[in-house]
Amino acid sequence: MSTVAKAVAATLPLEQDQLDSLTALGQVLPPDALLWSSGYLAGIAAARASAQDAPTSPVATNAPRLTILFGSQTGNGQRLAEDLAVQAAQRSVNARVVNLSDYRPADIRREKAIALIVSTHGEGEPPDDAEALYDFLMSERAPRLESLVFSVLGLGDSSYAQFCQTGIDFDARLAELGATRLADRVDCDTDFAEPAAAWADVTLQAAANVATPVATAPILHAVKTPLFSAERPFASQLVVNQKITGRDSTKDVRHIEFDIDGSGLTYEPGDALGIHVANPPALVSELCEVLGLDSSAAVGDSTLAAALSDTFEITVASRAFVDRYAALTGNAELARLLEDDQRQTLAAYLAERQIVDIVREHPSLPTAAEFLACLRPLKPRLYSIASSPLVSNAEIAITVAAVRYEAYGRAHWGAASTHLADQRQPGDSVSIYVEPNPRFRLPTDPTLPIIMVGPGTGVAPFRAFLEHRDASGAGGDNWLFFGDRESREDFLYQLDWARYRKRGVLTRMDVAFSRDQTAKIYVQDRLREHGTDVFAWLQRGAHLYVCGDATSMAPDVHAALIDIVATGLGDDRAAAEDYVKQLKRDGRYQRDVY
Amino acid sequence: MNDSESKPLSDVERIKSASQHLRGTLVESLADPLTGAIADDDTQLSKFHGIYQQDDRDIRQERRKQRLEPAFSFMIRARIPGGRMTPAQWLAFDAIGRRYGNDSVRVTTRQAVQFHGVIKRRLKTTMQAINTSLLDTLAACGDVNRNVMAPANPATSPAFAAVQAAAQSMSDHLCPRTNAYHEVWLDKEKLIDTADEVEPIYGKTYLPRKFKAAFVIPPDNDVDVYSQDLGFVAVVEAGQLVGFNVMVGGGMGMSHGEPETYPRLASTIGFCRPAAVNAVAAAVVTTQRDFGDRTNRKHARLKYTIDTHGLAWFRDEVNRRLDEPLEAAREVRFTHTGDRYGWQQASDGSWQHTFFVENGRVADSESQQLLSAMREIASLNAGAFILTPNQNVIVAGLNDAERREVAALIAKYNLSSDSVSALRAHSLACVGFPTCGLAMAESERYMPELVTKVDALLDKHGVADVPIVARMTGCPNGCARPYLAEIGLVGKAPGRYNLLLGASFNGDRLNRLYKENIDETEILATLDELFAGFASQRHAAESFGDFLHRSGRLTRSGTPTDFHSPQAVTR
Ligand code: SRM
Ligand SMILES: Cc1cc2nc3c(=O)[nH]c(=O)nc-3n(C[C@H](O)[C@H](O)[C@H](O)COP(=O)(O)OP(=O)(O)OC[C@H]3O[C@@H](n4cnc5c(N)ncnc54)[C@H](O)[C@@H]3O)c2cc1C
């Protein structure tokens, strides 16, 4: 028996023979396989655990311990929380990880110490899974929490107006309720790795004094590590890059497929595909020119052009950039935008500009190094997966709207979307990974009806849903709401829907094309039109899915939903609000908006 | 009754009888927002309402790749007996073409108008707009009597008005009675029980196939009367219309490589008095209704019914259905099929101008603002617009003052046909690509440039001033009556045509297949050689078609083989 095994044997919940076979495995398996199986086992464990005690949370021994709570929409927070648990174990801090969707808000009373990791979504709103606790704490019913110590890590993106708002809210409210900070809150931008690690370190040190130490072996806390991730993407081959809007369309939307044959890349409908991209070549040279920098100038062991193209975010402008660029240039006007009373102004300012626009407005001649220091690392983009593994596990499909627009008399491009649309042809290699989205899933009961609301590219995951339900012979009814500009030009996947309609898989489909008639009609209008049926379906246990634009569509659809339910409940708005909240808690109202 | 009763009926027959007098599920189809198309069965029924579902064939492949359905749109054909329109009606059509169609008004080879590119959600509005103009589209297509043709040129004969009247009356007599049209398009009250509805002449399943009738006043043969299912040839004595020779069994349509299909010239079966016209028409139509082949649409036209049962049998059957049997036919003589361009004065002293419209497409282009010009002329609200079977437009019935105004506009838009070559002036082309679902090769879009090239050859041989009837169609259906052209070109595949030669200048002799499936280079080479001979050996006033026969370059069997086996006599 290996020494490691001996050391841990005492504390292991394993019979000797079980331990032996495990050790045996440990000797024969190659590292990769080991890593994978650890994740695999952890997966099984996780599954069993949640099967047993979800939704109520296990507050086992009253031995004080650290509860790591996370609210996460696109998985960043989850990963950080799981890492934190591993570190806790390594430091023998008695801790457990709980996703807020599995957490009963009232249990907060009985906690001794919590580390809360939460992102911000929508426009400064909590991620769906954090909503229940958020509402509970913000409400009158919230208990005093004098005996609680806590630490908050906020995840966000400084290109949004309400930067890390949810983290800020939780942190402030917990203090208000009498709880004490273990460590100061940290607000993370998209490059969160370092600040998050620092926060974890401080938090665990402080927690060590609160939580009772336990001897634990890492393996018990080993987290499911997928084969591929943002850090270790799969170099796939693009096999299809097909425009799927008509020749007279005002939009350029692409159906893109990648070859993942034999990659071991696995996914479920509802997941998103992460894509590593490069910035538009034209924009790179434009930026160099505006800054009076030589694109071939050496940067590290590469060139400035390469850095701007592959390493840094140069399209999306962010608070972080304004902050650093203002400092670099000593520009008062920009500095002013950062003051607290300027949040909205800054938001509007950022929404209308890319980095190059800001630099054009406030020119300066920094060194390459100085300028790069103002930038955030280029982050991969996510795209809802538009195919089902049941239909083909050799290809994986996404639907990409190319972002191209005129502003300030110049052409502007979206980095990822135009990289895919313009720079990548069949045969080219693209680095991808699957971003699981456990909060956007088909009902486990195949007989349950579903209502899908997906205008524009928001329809992508529903193509996956229908393929999946068709291939798996799920009996449940399927109702799709789609919308776009012109039926003739922008009816994404029209032939696919027609096919599913013929086959009876697509029980019902309603469309809203805003430019087919003078009156602008949107999906939320169609929902209202068929409100009675929508409510009837919900009463039948239907799951409701919304995907697509986060800024206007999702809120409008939400409002429509409340109205529909209110009517269904005899014009009782309060009851409607609760009904819809409950739908969310039961995972019957799931949103994937961006 | 019908020797082919044993065989199963064609699918269209099922659709017709299940349709409750042409209603089908049209209303539901129009309401379906998920597609720009209508249900398959409804595409058959819509034809009876004058509507064809089509799609832009130029982008069919592209749309499939885009996972979009074909770019569906609809062609609407208005019914305009004798091609007569008021200026106000022209203005209405002009507006419809620009607002709902593809910015054009298409004059057809049957004196009607087609709108192209009308999308589904505008279909009903368009139909209503057409109807408010006091014209309709009912029975413009479908297995019924189609738009009735009549002489276009008022200047030809004092009997013109009388013949027009007869055509109008016969058209009304054979019009379907179903209320479906008004329900579906004009929101007329729905009949409680459509079973009450009766079609006195057609019955529940209408005719086995389309049916076409034309009136004509010799010596003009502008309507190509020999190509019609039913023809009434005016017999005029001392300026008085005394009656009509009755011709039956003409038709152009055939299919490549199917010898059992063939064009056929109409045969004369007798003479009738003006008062008997409607009765004779009904007798012919009901005979076809009862004996036409309903099992095979490719064998269902009247011409095949007649060839199956024999002409004598047919005459007897028609006479059996008449109070007075047909009299013996009179002598008639035709001289030409084309239009007379430019100004002419009618017997009543009024003026008319015949405008050359290349292949019937009235539209604005860089070279000519024809659509705008006709609009401005129509806004004078003078005289009448008459659409000709040669896809042209005549503005007739003008007094001297009006004549001057029109003349001014002709100058302004430089519409004078003087510069139009004799060949172009006598050329026709069907619609073909991109709208026609049956097209195998380009037609309307290609004919103009081919004519230019052929003109160059005629020029070279010094015979450019000889009028030659040249007609092109994108497939063998024969919509531009190519088998009655001295030079006929019938589409086989993109860029490839069958070359048919030797019809008579007055439309009483069919041409025959000369070379099969050839491209432009070979078309031009072949014509070049023939023109050389024509130029050197032509007899005075001899037409090109006649020359080819006299000189032995072409022989004729007068049987279907003429159209199915090429005969290029090499010497
Ligand atoms: C517009 C027109 C040609 C033109 O350039 O003017 C035309 C256009 C079409 N004809 Fe025709 N036919 C037109 C006169 C003719 C003629 C000439 C005539 O009637 O004097 C003929 C030959 C005479 C005859 O009927 O034999 C003709 C024989 C056909 C046929 C073949 C019928 C047959 O017996 O085989 C078809 C196909 C069919 O009916 O199955 C056809 C079918 C069609 C359709 C509707 C194609 C279809 O069925 O989907 C074409 C629409 C094309 C488009 O995009 O507009 N069209 N068609 C003419 C409209 C006349 C009208 O106003 O009603
Ligand atoms: C979970 C998830 C799923 C997603 N699924 C899909 C999907 O299925 N399909 C899809 O197409 N996208 C999807 N997205 C969005 C996608 O990830 C990218 O955000 C999008 O493609 C734009 O990225 P980009 O790199 O092309 O543009 P970026 O370079 O990231 O941004 C473009 C910049 O231009 C600005 N901008 C964009 N348009 C305009 C305009 N019209 N006027 C002014 N400024 C503008 C933006 O504010 C931004 O600053 C999803 C996002 C998430 C989070």
Ligand SMILES: Cc1cc2nc3c(=O)[nH]c(=O)nc-3n(C[C@H](O)[C@H](O)[C@H](O)COP(=O)(O)O)c2cc1C
């Ligand atoms: C649709 C959408 C809306 C967002 N809105 C905000 C916001 O208002 N404020 C903010 O700071 N970050 C916002 N973000 C950024 C996320 O909070 C950030 O990507 C975070 O890393 C996500 O963490 P998670 O994967 O744990 O949810 C938004 C992200 C998305 C996709």
Ligand code: SF4
């Ligand atoms: S001849 Fe053929 S191609 Fe031309 S319009 Fe008629 S059906 Fe279409």
